[in-house]
Amino acid sequence: MLELDQLIHEARTRAAASESLAALDEVRVHYLGKKGVLTEQLKVLGSLPAMDRPAAGQRVNRAKQAITELLDARRHTLEEQALAEQLAADAVDVTLPGRGQEPGGMHPVTRILERVQALFTTLGFRVEVGPEIEDEFHNFDALNFKPAHPARAEMDTFYLKDRPLLLRTHTSPVQIRALLKYGAPLRVIAPGRTFRHDYDVTHTPMFHQVEGLLVDKGVSMAHLRGTLTDFLQRFFEKDDLKLRFRPSYFPFVEPGAEVDISCIFCDGSGCRVCKHAGWLEVLGCGLVHPNVLETCHVDTERYSGWAFGVGIERLGMLRYGINDIRMNYENDLRFLRQFR
């Protein structure tokens, strides 16, 4: 049966020469199709003597199997090649920039406000807001600003024309509103816009503050120091940040203090930013003045409290290096994009 071996050899050569699946299919039909060479061979079996038929049949079947296998192998190779070509054709430049909208961003003042808010809400402080156009009562009288006291004039207040109203000079009026609304005990923070008649590198006529207030039983300066230490260390992400309390005067607190932090740029050894003092002024605070608590119907023998007010632009200056605070309100997109 040399012919069959010859046939297999010839099929192998032709399969190998097939460069496409279609060509390979032609080869398959030529050998294994209904009218294929091997099918013809099987038909010829009938003409053989009966005793020779089984052996011959076996040989033909083996040849058929051999050819099927070599065609399958070739098919597999061709499929792999086709896939590889497809993949090569589909390849893109993965370094191309993406397509679509490009996100904007938030304002640096909002960033700082949210950061302060986030820290205090973890301590159970609720966020309160108040009106920006205020009256004398909430902005001054209830906060223990006496009518003729220079502290009042020092506030550089904006007044409305022909109305007994003003633009709040601090967020402290929210202390009054919150105490009158909720009473003691209470813990709130009040972020918002504030206004003073002042304009230079370190002052804009509008700026932001966050007010903090805690009224409860037995609240002391030590508690104020505790919370502010925690806050400022967390805010600046510096667990070794030191605080310095300097006595100061705000009519609505007594005792009052201004808080300095050890300079975050030189760790207190002295540099240009801290004017070689090693300390940076960050906020004002104190125990809520008993006159303020009494105005809000809080029993000062049962309760005491602390309050603080921090300037957001000041924190932005220290945290992000925005040294000219007027930039905050020019809204130059090239400035704003840096805080996205």
Place this chain on the structure above:
Amino acid sequence: MKISTQWLHEFVNPSATAEEIAERLTLAGIEISSVSDALPPLDNVVTGEVLKVAHHPHADKLRICDVRVSAGKHLQIVCGAPNVRTGMKVAVVLPGSHLPDGTEIRVSQLRGVESQGMLCSARELGITHDHSGLLELPGDTAVGINLAQALGGADKVLEVEITSNRGDCLSVLGIARELGALFDLDLNLPPYAPVRPAIRDNLPVNLAAPEACPVFAGRIIRGLRTDAVTPLWMCERLRRAGLRCVHPVVDVTQYVMLELGQPMHAYDLKHLSGGIVVRMAKTGESLQLLDGNAHTLEPDMLVIADSKRPLGVGGIMGGTASSVQADTRDIFLEAAYFSPEAISDRERKLGVQTDAAYRFTRGVDPTGQTRALERATRLLLSFANGEPGPVNRIAGRKSAAAKLTLRQLKLRQLLGIKVPAGDVDRILSRLGFRTRKHGRTWEVRVPSHRFDIEREEDLVEEVGRVFGYDRIPAIAYPSTQRMLPLPEEQLPLARLRDILIARGYQEIITYSFVDGPLQQRLTGSPGIALANPITTDMTVMRCSLWPGLVQTLRYNLNRQQKRVRIFEYGMRFIAQHNEITQENILSGLITGSQYPVQWGLPQRAADLADLRSDIDALLVASGAVEHLEARVAPHPALHPGQSAKIRLNGVDLGWMGALHPKLLRELMLDQPVFVFELMLGPLLRAHLPKLAEISPFPSLSRDLAVVVDAGVEAATILGLVREAAGRQAIEVRIFDIYYGPGVDSGRKSVALSLILQDSSRTLTDEAADATVKRVVRQLQSKLGATIRD
């Protein structure tokens, strides 16, 4: 206030450097903002005497001086100062040394004449800005000593910045008292013993405004030498405090004010007629004050007058007519106590600022007038002679010293630490409080110089600040028992903000006051005016956030930022009758290309539909987007064909639109600009999601195109389609709008895509087709629509 440590040391002398003193004061609430040298380095500058003055042979304006600089040592110095004269005591810079500005002084030839040093003005020595002539030293100055020594020696000057409640610290005495408490030292007071009157002359005083001026004291001094010169040491102390020597009497009153904190005033006696009347000003009364200006007084201003006319405004400024002059021999010296309420704000009304008013507003010791008069008299007599009359002190009601109780328990409760009782006693008494201890409480009498002590808490601060705030530990206050409420039907603002940010918007923050005309143009409303705006373009409170957005847009367009997408939220202010509504608004603006320049996406300008999609996105957060509608409505700032009122559940929510082309021209903007403004309150109201069943049955999709009149609004078509399709229509979208060939002019073709589904069974093709037929019939009958194949 500037204060010399040397002067301070006469009152209290802690063994500490000026820097240490500054630090202790600062940490006790008396801020020392700087410590500086009172004198520049003057190592090779000595005192000398001009013995001879000769003309320079080759220069008209130069003189050749023979100057004695020590016993037997003379220098020839060429000098051009106009005031050089024989017998004058001067400052001599010796050859081989430097002026404070670095100039080296050598033996040199000046127009052919040798000069062996330099005679200097105060400015050349770096002492003051005076350059009118040589610094003249007093006639009794020793020759050949170091100039610094002649001027009182090396010294440091502290710049004191007090808080407005501590008027008592506006003097050497006040600061010394603080140091006494901080360093636990006694005070050494200069001699205040009465000067025995030499004459009986007295001016009657009528205290007609005892509320405004509770204490008025004065005395006559006659026969002052008109050639008296203020001693150098006194001038030098005034200079170190930032004041100039002007006249012996004035210098003494200034000196006493700095030393004791009591402002004083001197009148030339010959210009006074009758007695002194302390009264409120009469309407229309006017007066020329020492600032050189005529001022019209108001009835709430206090005047010191004689029987004929006002002499000065009490506690603020004297008048020129009665002021002391070079030829003044007889004076009336005044030391009064004016109440802060009578002074406050009058300075501003008069447009003047004085050290006296600054002190009276903050509180001057009402018991210190006689002491100041005696001190001033003694100083004045020491160099200007004169004969004093008796002190005439008139006082209205006397206010008793406040008596307070300080409980040890309260002290501990508020400070959070225990201050030993001995320390409390020591601190309070050093500050001038008189204390008596009863068990665990102190009875405390407040000294007359402390205007800020009214309650127990004030005493707690006094003890705390002197004991040291740095000794108070940091203790965490225990946390609350309950978590904060978290209403889920109230969206956090951050949610909306982040939606806009993700859609390419940059947050901005603009001023709450805006340009009046711009606001009028953008809103048709003038806004609430400020009484005292800071600039002429920030005069009114904003009633819309658009002025701020538009200004920001212009700012950035001018800086080559052509693609701008910005938003802001914040309050707007609207006046209705007597009420002012302050509401939070969210506003946005887009202009330029919708997407940043990029590959594979054709560039196109943003339009109203882009803006609308951003508004829709905001409403998705509150789950109310299907209740949103836009209605054509006119707005003064908007393009009439691209202007819509936004409504939510039938209630006005705000506006969106394109800025009117006329407005764009006025604002010099050359590209379309789209803006929106929405009330924040309703936007933040969300509803709690409740899961609806998800249909397990397959959906079918159907497209159809209808031709309708061009003016028919999309919202009308979508509404009719939804109504006809009923609950089966789970999605209805417009996917194309077409005008042009194949569609009659005045008509448009709208292509709709419907997704239909039934919640209880599989929707058949027949059922879907029936629904589409219902839709078509609805559109035909309501809109005269035709179907386009």
